[in-house]
Amino acid sequence: MQANIILISFLVYTAILLAVSHITSRKANNDSFFKANNQSPWYIVAYGMIGASLSGVTFISVPGAVGKSAFSYMVMVFGYLFGYWVIIKILLPLYYKLNLTSIYSYLKDRFGNNAYKSGAIYFLISRVIGASFRMYLVVSVLQYFVLDYYGVPFAITVAVFIALILLYTMKAGLKTIVWTDTLQTTFMLASVVISMYYIADGMNLSLGSLANKISESDYSKVFDTDWHSPRFFIKHFVSGMFITIVMTGLDQDMMQKNLSCRNIGEAQKNMKWMSLSLVPINLLFLGLGAALYIYAGYLDVEIPAKADQLFPLMAIEHMGTFSGIVFIIGLIAAAYSSADSALTSLTTSMSIDIYNLERREDLDEKQKTRYRKNIHLLMSFIVFLVIIIFNEINEDSVINDLFKAAAYTYGPLLGMFAFGLFTKYKIKDKLLPIVVILSPIISYTINYYSPSLLGYHFGFEILLVNGLLTMLGLWMLREK
Numbered sequence: 180m181q182a183n184i185i186l187i188s189f190l191v192y193t194a195i196l197l198a199v200s201h202i203t204s205r206k207a208n209n210d211s212f213f214k215a216n217n218q219s220p221w222y223i224v225a226y227g228m229i230g231a232s233l234s235g236v237t238f239i240s241v242p243g244a245v246g247k248s249a250f251s252y253m254v255m256v257f258g259y260l261f262g263y264w265v266i267i268k269i270l271l272p273l274y275y276k277l278n279l280t281s282i283y284s285y286l287k288d289r290f291g292n293n294a295y296k297s298g299a300i301y302f303l304i305s306r307v308i309g310a311s312f313r314m315y316l317v318v319s320v321l322q323y324f325v326l327d328y329y330g331v332p333f334a335i336t337v338a339v340f341i342a343l344i345l346l347y348t349m350k351a352g353l354k355t356i357v358w359t360d361t362l363q364t365t366f367m368l369a370s371v372v373i374s375m376y377y378i379a380d381g382m383n384l385s386l387g388s389l390a391n392k393i394s395e396s397d398y399s400k401v402f403d404t405d406w407h408s409p410r411f412f413i414k415h416f417v418s419g420m421f422i423t424i425v426m427t428g429l430d431q432d433m434m435q436k437n438l439s440c441r442n443i444g445e446a447q448k449n450m451k452w453m454s455l456s457l458v459p460i461n462l463l464f465l466g467l468g469a470a471l472y473i474y475a476g477y478l479d480v481e482i483p484a485k486a487d488q489l490f491p492l493m494a495i496e497h498m499g500t501f502s503g504i505v506f507i508i509g510l511i512a513a514a515y516s517s518a519d520s521a522l523t524s525l526t527t528s529m530s531i532d533i534y535n536l537e538r539r540e541d542l543d544e545k546q547k548t549r550y551r552k553n554i555h556l557l558m559s560f561i562v563f564l565v566i567i568i569f570n571e572i573n574e575d576s577v578i579n580d581l582f583k584a585a586a587y588t589y590g591p592l593l594g595m596f597a598f599g600l601f602t603k604y605k606i607k608d609k610l611l612p613i614v615v616i617l618s619p620i621i622s623y624t625i626n627y628y629s630p631s632l633l634g635y636h637f638g639f640e641i642l643l644v645n646g647l648l649t650m651l652g653l654w655m656l657r658e659k
Contacts, residue, residue, distance in 0.1 A: 188504045189321065192511055193343050196359050200347030203355045212354070212523070212551060219357045221445035224436050225453040227360025229460060230367050232433070232453075238367065238513040239316065241461070243486030249400040254412045256461045258419025263454035266428040267447045269600065270432060274434065275443040276296075281531040282434050289599040291608030295321040297615045298592055299532035302431055305588040307558075310521035311565035317514035318566065320491060320507075337566050341559050343520050349555060356520050357439060363516040368460065370509025371467050375495060377502045378470045382477050389470060398469035412631030418639035425589040427640065429596055432524035501598065525558040526551065590622060590645020591615040598650045604657040614631070614652030618645055 241252060274282055283302065287295030314337075322336050347355055379389040393399055402412045427433040440446040472494050475482055478497060483489055494506035530536040530551050539547065597616070598604070622645040626637045637644070 180190065184504060185321075185507050188508055189511055192508055195362065195619060196515065197343075199359050199362060200355045203358050212527075218352075218441060219436070219439040221449035222452070223361055224357055224440060225449040225456070226364055227357055227516075228433070228453045229456055230360050230364030230435055230448070230456065230512065237464070239490050239508055240486070241464045242468030242471055243489045244361070245398050245465055246472055246482065246486055246489070248403075249398050250462075250465050250469075251401060251403050251412070251415060252400050252465060253462060254403075254415040255419035255422070256458055258416040259457060260422045260454055261428070262420040262423025263426050263450055267450050268319060268436075270424075270428045270596075271437060271446050271450065272443060272602070275446065279438065280465075280537060281528055282429070282431055282438075283528070283532050286595055286599065290595070290606055293608045293611045294595060294606075295532065297612055299528050301588040301591055301615070302528055303533075306430075306432060306521055306525050306528075307561060307565060310518055311562050311569060313521075314514060314518050314562065315566045315569045317510055319570075320510060333570055334567055341518075341522075341563055344515065344522060345555065345559055348519050348523055349552060354439075356523055357436060359519065360516055363512040366512040367509050367516070368463075370505045370512075371463055373505045374490075374498070374502060375463075375467055375470055377498045378398050378474045378493075381474060381498065390466070392473060393466055393469040396469060396473065398472060414436050414558065414640055416644070421593070421610070421642055421646075422639055425593045425646075429592045430524075431528050431587065432520050435456075435524050435527060436520070522555070522558055522562065526555040529554050529558060579591055587619040587622060587641075587645060590642055591649045593620055593642065593646035594618065594649020594653065597646060598653045602654075604654070605654040606653050607658060610656050613655070614649060614656065618648040618652060621648055 204578045244252065246640065273285065277285060277288070279285060281299070283295055283298040286298045318333075318337055318340055321340075322331075347359065375386060375389065379386050382389070384392065384630055403415070405411060437450060440449055467490075471489055472482070474497075475489070475493060480493070480497060491506065491510075495503040534554065536542075536547055536550055541602055542550065591614075598606075622641055625644060626641045629635050631635055
């Protein structure tokens with residue numbers, strides 16, 4: 180594909196987002212930025228959250244992973260449904276009952292200020308690393324296929340990408356994102372469907388015939404029954420359930436959209452329909468992965484060493500110009516969808532949890548708005564620096580380890596919320612930071628040595644170990 184065609188596609192898509200932002204940001208205030216004035220229609224939130232949950236990593240990695248793990252990821256998706264049930268029945272009622280803007284405010288009321296600040300800090304660390312990593316992947320693709328052609332430095336590319344996100348989130352924040360997410364979800368799903376059509380057409384098949392070919396292939400295997408495997412179906416199911424609880428239910432980014440609904444009933448309805456829609460959508464992504472591998476074999480194309488490169492390779496170099504444009508727009512949509520909400524939630528948590536902006540009676544509304552905008556700029560600059568560091572490291576193994584390390588920060592959140600919800604103990608809040616620092620360290624040590632000592636390879640279930648260690652530590656800190 181010609182670099183200028185990709186660049187024009189990127190600019191046109193961005194212009195559409197800016198137009199939506201202009202319309203939605205009228206009469207916006209701080210309440211619009213943090214909670215969209217509690218006027219978001221549940222069905223718009225539900226549809227938009229699909230795109231937010233499917234980041235650029237998912238857009239590329241889920242189809243690529245089919246080569247090694249077939250459709251085993253679907254077992255984890257089934258686990259997601261049970262995790263969403265916990266969110267719908269337990270967490271959402273709690274958040275609405277307490278009328279929270281930041282969900283970590285619950286920890287202050289339940290345990291004390293150290294628990295509150297610890298929860299917020301762990302979220303900020305994980306979100307900064309996660310958002311930076313996702314943005315890095317997408318910016319790297321744009322850099323390789325477009326901006327290297329024009330000789331633009333990587334740092335300039337990152338700065339422009341973040342600046343564009345700031346342009347349409349700075350004024351109205353969540354009020355804008357609720358609507359731009361619907362646009363991004365549409366483009367993301369359309370790119371998958373159109374790619375499937377081009378693959379079928381390239382093999383002289385109908386979409387139905389391609390679906391039959393996929394179902395008859397080894398790629399369609401769902402259940403891995405080897406308990407030694409990291410994809411063992413029971414392990415995958417349980418992991419999916421708890422990943423949803425912590426990375427959606429205990430994540431300010433994802434819950435902030437739910438808290439923008441008009442009432443608890445609409446928020447629960449939004450979460451129910453969104454969770455159910457993830458089953459066919461993830462199946463579609465896995466089907467695309469199988470189709471890509473089958474099509475690569477049909478064309479006798481060598482499978483790249485890195486599975487994540489398969490979708491870009493086939494879309495841009497083997498499926499025609501239009502298909503390449505569709506892929507790029509889908510990838511950009513996935514990147515914008517996760518990055519804009521991440522920056523907004525980081526600003527919300529920093530404003531509410533660290534700077535106590537809601538409780539500052541010495542500031543009027545204009546001063547609070549100025550503080551919030553400055554914090555938005557600060558968080559954007561931090562993300563920019565982390566992306567530049569990722570690029571300087573430039574080693575996939577190191578970057579992946581950093582990304583996995585961010586997942587350990589959710590363990591203490593799981594432990595603190597579970598202990599707060601399912602016990603009535605008060606704790607010695609001054610000592611809590613010791614527990615939430617030690618539990619990830621001990622979990623990492625267990626994960627590192629378990630293959631040699633126990634012959635067991637931990638997967639995502641190390642999150643449960645982390646949470647249980649946190650709960651044990653809090654139990655030891657309980658007050659009589």
